[in-house]
Amino acid sequence: MRAVMVNEPGGPEVMRIAADLPLPEPKPNEVRIRVAYAGLNFFDVLQRSGRYLRKPKYPTVLGGEISGIVDQAGDSVNHLSPGQPVCALTGSSGGYAEYAVAEADAVIPLPHAMPLKLAAAYPLQVLTAWGVLNVSAKAHHPGEWVLVHAAAGGVGTILCQLARDAGNLVIATAGTDEKCAHAKKHGAQWAINYKTEAWPQRVREITGGHGVDIICDSVGKETQTGNMRAIANFGRVVIFGYASGEPKYDMNVLWGRSAGITTYGLYHHVLHETITKRSIRETLPRVINGELKLPVGGIYPLEQVAQAHEALEGRQTIGKLLLEIDGNLRSERRQ
Numbered sequence: 387m388r389a390v391m392v393n394e395p396g397g398p399e400v401m402r403i404a405a406d407l408p409l410p411e412p413k414p415n416e417v418r419i420r421v422a423y424a425g426l427n428f429f430d431v432l433q434r435s436g437r438y439l440r441k442p443k444y445p446t447v448l449g450g451e452i453s454g455i456v457d458q459a460g461d462s463v464n465h466l467s468p469g470q471p472v473c474a475l476t477g478s479s480g481g482y483a484e485y486a487v488a489e490a491d492a493v494i495p496l497p498h499a500m501p502l503k504l505a506a507a508y509p510l511q512v513l514t515a516w517g518v519l520n521v522s523a524k525a526h527h528p529g530e531w532v533l534v535h536a537a538a539g540g541v542g543t544i545l546c547q548l549a550r551d552a553g554n555l556v557i558a559t560a561g562t563d564e565k566c567a568h569a570k571k572h573g574a575q576w577a578i579n580y581k582t583e584a585w586p587q588r589v590r591e592i593t594g595g596h597g598v599d600i601i602c603d604s605v606g607k608e609t610q611t612g613n614m615r616a617i618a619n620f621g622r623v624v625i626f627g628y629a630s631g632e633p634k635y636d637m638n639v640l641w642g643r644s645a646g647i648t649t650y651g652l653y654h655h656v657l658h659e660t661i662t663k664r665s666i667r668e669t670l671p672r673v674i675n676g677e678l679k680l681p682v683g684g685i686y687p688l689e690q691v692a693q694a695h696e697a698l699e700g701r702q703t704i705g706k707l708l709l710e711i712d713g714n715l716r717s718e719r720r721q
């Protein structure tokens with residue numbers, strides 16, 4: 387099978403398309419999936435470049451999220467069978483390939499009517515956004531101010547919608563006017579272009595001096611100082627990524643606002659059965675009925691994976707990016 391391999395960490399040029407890899411064999415609790423689309427995530431950039439918290443074992447096949455059709459179920463898997471449309475989290479590797487394996491618990495069965503393109507945009511970023519807000523930020527108080535950084539990105543676009551739909555007042559930051567317009571179209575009531583405006587001051591103005599109660603932050607180092615100017619007393623900052631480098635928060639500065647800092651990892655979310663089931667129950671039907679939008683900002687063929695990574699780490703993308711592996715998969719099965 388074909389797959390995108392990385393033999394050693396580095397820039398986009400280290401990705402190679404291997405043409406003749408053996409099909410991965412599912413263990414008893416796993417499922418092998420014929421892949422239609424793989425989701426492209428900033429996480430993959432970190433894996434490729436060796437900057438992620440947990441380093442992968444090289445050589446590795448990149449990709450943590452796919453949609454497709456079940457090809458083979460392991461011996462102890464009873465609820466999934468060949469031919470079933472699914473999306474899945476493949477862990478930290480294996481998704482950029484014609485076939486991938488996933489643990490059965492990380493495979494989400496789909497209705498036949500759901501397009502596999504939309505399905506590939508679902509699990510990693512939607513569950514992350516849901517978990518950041520509901521588990522880590524404990525955004526259970528409608529009317530609170532929520533600040534979303536990188537708000538036009540894959541996760542950011544969903545955070546803005548979920549926070550708005552929960553009754554919060556949403557302020558977005560992003561790096562271009564076009565990105566700000568995208569965030570406003572998807573749930574943010576206010577959007578600040580941080581390249582042209584001093585965003586912490588602007589947050590204070592918008593909130594009438596109160597500051598924001600929740601900050602959803604995947605940027606890290608570059609937003610750390612501003613976050614402490616923008617946070618409300620008793621506010622909480624959720625760090626769920628650090629695209630610009632690791633932030634170092636000072637306890638005294640946090641205490642100066644009685645503010646809390648917390649983190650979020652999808653890895654822990656999917657280990658928790660109740661949280662996982664609830665997050666899927668509260669989001670998947672809304673994606674299927676179109677209430678929760680997953681705008682796709684680019685679909686790249688496997689051969690153009692390097693261009694996709696360049697765009698993603700070059701901050702040029704809006705919404706979700708996909709790798710098309712076999713876009714005809716579903717229609718072939720229906721004939």
Ligand SMILES: NC(=O)c1ccc[n+]([C@@H]2O[C@H](COP(=O)([O-])OP(=O)(O)OC[C@H]3O[C@@H](n4cnc5c(N)ncnc54)[C@H](OP(=O)(O)O)[C@@H]3O)[C@@H](O)[C@H]2O)c1
Pocket residue numbers: 426427428429432510511514536537538539540541542559560561562565604605608626627628629630631650651652653698699700701702703705
């Ligand atoms: N904790 C978890 O389990 C988990 C799960 C999924 C994703 N994440 C994290 O969530 C973040 C968003 O992921 P995504 O896939 O949806 O990506 P994305 O937001 O679509 O793309 C990254 C965006 O981050 C902003 N950014 C700020 N500083 C940057 C820098 N130094 N380099 C590159 N981009 C920078 C850019 O937006 P602007 O131009 O607006 O600045 C860029 O477009 C990533 O940090 C990712 O690692 C964490």
